[in-house]
Amino acid sequence: MxxxxxxxxxxxxxxxxxxxxxxxxxxxxxxxxxxSGLTAEARCLRTYTTTSGGSGDTSVTTRLNHVYEFTTREGRTVRFEERGGPGTVLEGDIVTVYYTADHPERATAEAPxxxxxxxxxxxxxxxxxxxxxxxxxxxxxxxxxxxxxxxxxxx
Structure with a gap:
């Protein structure tokens, strides 16, 4: 015990x-x-929310998520998800993403x-x-x- x-x-x-x-x-x-200095124009393919909490006395927390797709300088098409993005980005919007050459799937649409x-x-x-x-x-x-x-x- x-x-x-x-x-x-x-x-x-x-x-x-x-x-x-x-x-x-x-x-x-x-x-x-x-x-890295590498940027690309990405299209927001999808936005969705995830919720947590709400059981008993806890409040519900909602988080907005985005799915983006872009093409690297080498011509590779990359799709990635980012949690907690801005509510002003909607499906079909074009945003600037920042990525590294060795791991473009770890890109971010968050401004520096x-x-x-x-x-x-x-x-x-x-x-x-x-x-x-x-x-x-x-x-x-x-x-x-x-x-x-x-x-x-x-x-």
Whole structure:
């Protein structure tokens, strides 16, 4: 039973670290696409929304997604999805996308905004860091509580 107080926080830490790696990867991919200097005109093929939450007392969150298609300078046709795009882009609209030559499928239609990217990434990592620190603190306090409880239980 005591192991439960260690296993659950460690699992939460693992999930948070996995999410942090994902945030960093997405930020680096966007920055590489912006820095590559390669752009193309892309057509928005489809827009759709995804919803989450709404069970019990939680609010519903809706996210707009876009599917774009463009042709690279080499003539390769690439289709990609981007989450959380602007609501002003509709099906059939033409937008500028930024991509790298080696991974054009990781393109982004988001306009270069390094400060915004840094702030968004930093805020997410700080959020994850607070919860990781809480979990570590919980493990330490729980360990101390079990250690002192064992002293009182021994004959």
């Amino acid at each position: 005591d192991a439960l107080f260690y296993v659950i926080p460690v699992l939460i830490i693992a999930v948070l670290l996995f999410a942090a790696v994902g945030v960093i990867r997405r930020a680096r991919a966007a920055n590489r696409a912006w820095s 905004a390094r400060g915004k990217l840094l702030a968004r990434t930093g805020a997410a990592l700080a959020f994850f860091g607070v919860f990781i620190a809480f979990c570590v603190g919980f493990i330490v306090v729980t360990h101390e509580a079990f250690s002192t409880a064992g002293d009182f239980m021994s004959p």
